Amino acid sequence: MGIMSFDLKKYIAQKRKDIDEFINSYFNPSIIPSILHDSVLYSLTAGGKRLRPILCIASYEACDGNKNIVPYATAIEFIHTYSLIHDDLPAMDNDDLRRGKPTNHKVFGEGIAILAGDGLLTEAFTILANPEYADINPKTLLKVIYEISKAAGLRGMVAGQAYDLISEGKEPDEKIVEFIHVYKTAAMIKASVKSGAILAEVSEEKLHRLETYGHSIGLAFQIIDDILDIEGTTEEMGKPKGSDIERGKMTYPRVFGIENSKNQAKRLIEKALQEIEIFGEKAEPLREIAKFIITRTK
Amino acid sequence: MGIMSFDLKKYIAQKRKDIDEFINSYFNPSIIPSILHDSVLYSLTAGGKRLRPILCIASYEACDGNKNIVPYATAIEFIHTYSLIHDDLPAMDNDDLRRGKPTNHKVFGEGIAILAGDGLLTEAFTILANPEYADINPKTLLKVIYEISKAAGLRGMVAGQAYDLISEGKEPDEKIVEFIHVYKTAAMIKASVKSGAILAEVSEEKLHRLETYGHSIGLAFQIIDDILDIEGTTEEMGKPKGSDIERGKMTYPRVFGIENSKNQAKRLIEKALQEIEIFGEKAEPLREIAKFIITRTK
Numbered sequence: 081m082g083i084m085s086f087d088l089k090k091y092i093a094q095k096r097k098d099i100d101e102f103i104n105s106y107f108n109p110s111i112i113p114s115i116l117h118d119s120v121l122y123s124l125t126a127g128g129k130r131l132r133p134i135l136c137i138a139s140y141e142a143c144d145g146n147k148n149i150v151p152y153a154t155a156i157e158f159i160h161t162y163s164l165i166h167d168d169l170p171a172m173d174n175d176d177l178r179r180g181k182p183t184n185h186k187v188f189g190e191g192i193a194i195l196a197g198d199g200l201l202t203e204a205f206t207i208l209a210n211p212e213y214a215d216i217n218p219k220t221l222l223k224v225i226y227e228i229s230k231a232a233g234l235r236g237m238v239a240g241q242a243y244d245l246i247s248e249g250k251e252p253d254e255k256i257v258e259f260i261h262v263y264k265t266a267a268m269i270k271a272s273v274k275s276g277a278i279l280a281e282v283s284e285e286k287l288h289r290l291e292t293y294g295h296s297i298g299l300a301f302q303i304i305d306d307i308l309d310i311e312g313t314t315e316e317m318g319k320p321k322g323s324d325i326e327r328g329k330m331t332y333p334r335v336f337g338i339e340n341s342k343n344q345a346k347r348l349i350e351k352a353l354q355e356i357e358i359f360g361e362k363a364e365p366l367r368e369i370a371k372f373i374i375t376r377t378k
Numbered sequence: 379m380g381i382m383s384f385d386l387k388k389y390i391a392q393k394r395k396d397i398d399e400f401i402n403s404y405f406n407p408s409i410i411p412s413i414l415h416d417s418v419l420y421s422l423t424a425g426g427k428r429l430r431p432i433l434c435i436a437s438y439e440a441c442d443g444n445k446n447i448v449p450y451a452t453a454i455e456f457i458h459t460y461s462l463i464h465d466d467l468p469a470m471d472n473d474d475l476r477r478g479k480p481t482n483h484k485v486f487g488e489g490i491a492i493l494a495g496d497g498l499l500t501e502a503f504t505i506l507a508n509p510e511y512a513d514i515n516p517k518t519l520l521k522v523i524y525e526i527s528k529a530a531g532l533r534g535m536v537a538g539q540a541y542d543l544i545s546e547g548k549e550p551d552e553k554i555v556e557f558i559h560v561y562k563t564a565a566m567i568k569a570s571v572k573s574g575a576i577l578a579e580v581s582e583e584k585l586h587r588l589e590t591y592g593h594s595i596g597l598a599f600q601i602i603d604d605i606l607d608i609e610g611t612t613e614e615m616g617k618p619k620g621s622d623i624e625r626g627k628m629t630y631p632r633v634f635g636i637e638n639s640k641n642q643a644k645r646l647i648e649k650a651l652q653e654i655e656i657f658g659e660k661a662e663p664l665r666e667i668a669k670f671i672i673t674r675t676k
Contacts, residue, residue, distance in 0.1 A: 111533045116540040171488030190469030191543045195536050202531035205503045209523035218516040225507035233500035235409045242414040245489045
């Protein structure tokens, strides 16, 4: 594959197809109560970008991995989807719309939405604990489970969500907005990239570079999200524009101003690109994804 | 240790101490937002019986295991505690009291309670993915993660909870109450016992016997729970008596009558005791726990 010929759209479409096929093959409606089955699939197939599993696969490929790790990558999407379902609940962000569709609890009720999230989170680990999907060394899979669960748990995404929740309406604070963004969003994006590298059993140096890449694009992703809440359109975003402001959310533009936030996102993407230079052509998907993050409109 | 001298109270007290020590050493309040830290510890230290981790350890010991597996056993308690926090939420059972204390969301609010549950569930896997706690073979730990996550997920506890939720107020149905009890309660109790056996790398035959033991005492446990809701006192139970009836819950006594339910619980405990006969004296704690389950008053 020559650099000039790399087509991100095509790459993403192919990976999404693989991920969607795994999702559809995974659930057996005869065992799962049907309302729960419907609730889980509703959110899993609501048109997500599949950014995290695609990053995991792209990172794995950049490290010369050549097995089919789609099931493990998709486990990360299960965790991401659970976090969105719980995030949208009335007791959390109380959102009625997600990607232009009614949120899970609006369709299935709060009780089932809570359980669907719980189930997706748990099921991710059932997938990751199965070495047979791609004949992966058990020690390697344990490292992936450790990495992902730490990034998702009380010292990761859940901590970020808690700070996000308790900081609503508070005075702008640089340290707190940084904490929220690093833990709420960057931690899991970093873990997605790192998981691909761990699965490929890459060297410590390369792992560290991909870690920095993942952290940087993860933080940039959330900053751009904050900016889109101000500059995007409801149609593009699939949810009401300005909802962060209305809710008094601790966002980057609110703390640093919109121009500083844009510059910070740009610097982070540049740093990410620098870090993965040594991977050469094989990191082309990772490069294009980094550039996409800063130019996206939804 | 002679059979005559086995003292269950003392055994439980010692194991509880080990489990509580691990819990207190595990959390580092400097990384976790303090309200989340307080919320998690509030429920973890609310006076639970520690039945599941003690079963895991007792099963491990019955299989001649001789390492300190307390961290892995405690991970199961994390999952149990998460399930209680989410179960008590207004959108689920809407309980104000648990073990005589206000439920988590009553103290910390619904948002933090949801996150505390999410965090505990996730953190359980961070513990289970760390082979260094007791120098366990990674392949063995993966099997434990697989077993526990399957028992807790969409084909286990979460499925049971969903049926429990959607069956409120419905006509008594033998198949449905059986499904709810097997998945909501027995699955995780069985997985606790099985995990101990897997950690000890026991033979298939012994594993199968412990599996049957775990399933039987797990189902008996939930049947006794249903009976205590009718015959127990609010003081003993730590929550209002008769709340199942008030809510139209699908319980064993409601479907089969109270005498049939008591007999069924007795038969299950007898079956459990038979299954573990071959383990001899080493299974004395498992035997006494089985007997305790049927005689408990709270």
